[in-house]
Amino acid sequence: MSQHRPTGPNGRPGGVPALPDLPEATVARLPEYLRALHHIAETGNDTISSEGLAAAAGVNSAKLRKDLSHLGSYGTRGVGYDVALLIDQIEFTLGLDQRRAVALVGVGNLGHALAGYAGFASRGFRIAALFDADQARVGEPINGLDVRHISELAEVAAAESIAIGVIATPAAAAQDVADALVAAGVTSILNFAPCVLSVPEGVDVRKVDLAIELQILSFHEHRKSALTSLPGGLAEEAVGT
Template sequence: MSQHRPTGAPGRASVVPALPDLPEATVARLPEYLRALHHLAEQGNDTVSSEGLAAAAGVNSAKLRKDLSHLGSYGTRGVGYDVALLIEQIEFVLGLTQRRAVALVGVGNLGHALAGYAGFASRGFRIVALLDADRERVGEEINGLVVRHIDDLPRIAAEEPIAIGVIATPATAAQSVADQLVAAGVTSILNFAPCVLSVPEGVDVRKVDLAIELQILSFHEHRKASLTALPATPGPGLPSVPIGLTGTGAQEAVAT
């Protein structure tokens, strides 16, 4: 995905370079660096070493230095990185120099929580529309916004271009909602519904599936439990039991 800094863009034009193609893995880590940098700035830090920033972001320092080199930021030997400048660079790369309009579709339990989350505004986003197909929810006010019917989406998109659509509906409705968002000109979608969306080329979809994340953590819990449950090494003269063999099978192995 090629991006270039437009002429006259805000910021330190002499320092922030035109954007190169960035590896997807690097793009995925930049928000973590930005979060850590904001925290450092709030604590009054003007500079930070690569090791300090890497630790705060939860990555190794070599990977961080390589990621930041894509931005043309190499730090200063013995000093580290300028925190304010690096925040500016990353925010520009991520397109956060303008507050992007977001439409949230689906105001059930999850959607209601997302609509009330104050962190979006501080991270460069503003929710401009709350939409739902349930007419009983239409007219409800959440965090200063009135819920409108999904059929109003084309009118809303005509009034204010929507940069990102967030889908927080049941899986059965998600594809239809995605189709409506695409028809309204939305080319970036964040999908919380547990399903795979089919979208045209040029439309970017990010999927957040909490159940999958829990299943991955379950694997790690299962692995840790299996490691701690390994039998102890038998003492002299005691037969060993093959790993995973229990009950009658274990007794037969010992007898053998």
């Protein structure tokens, strides 16, 4: 089967397709495919094989082909995937064709770095507003935006049509911030605070905890050290070679 552009109700290519009901694991991998595809496009390649794209994204090719089949993309035998078309399909599925407005709450060291991250704009997001509870930070210019007081959140969220909020506050303040975001109509939250948030049904939360990621890596380091210390382990094998 060849790759095709989804058709809309009028049957014309490029019409608005129905969004597929994707497995969560597939959704989690689509941004990796998109990152790889943009890099491939920048190198001047118009097509890419499933094996080449899988290698660039760090997954196996069978898993990639299954993921992309959910989007109606099957590639062309002997040719591969049309890079530009696949970028369009993934961006549509992820909703990145709408350039979503984002509110960032908490402009300490982490929040300040996030506010200045240029990668958001190139991936379909616009930091529309910055907030903090510290009056000393209110009015501070960061990357073209002035920090606002958290009390202005509801008004600004409505004016900027903000649906995504990023929490970069200390853990003690995160739940109050989440409550304020939800009250302002924000339905998706990216939480950098090291805590679990309680939100109503219909509000999606993604948690980014760098300490947890480091602890997981620590486990792998600990496991490798234990394996090398066992009789017949890697350390002994190295000595015996």
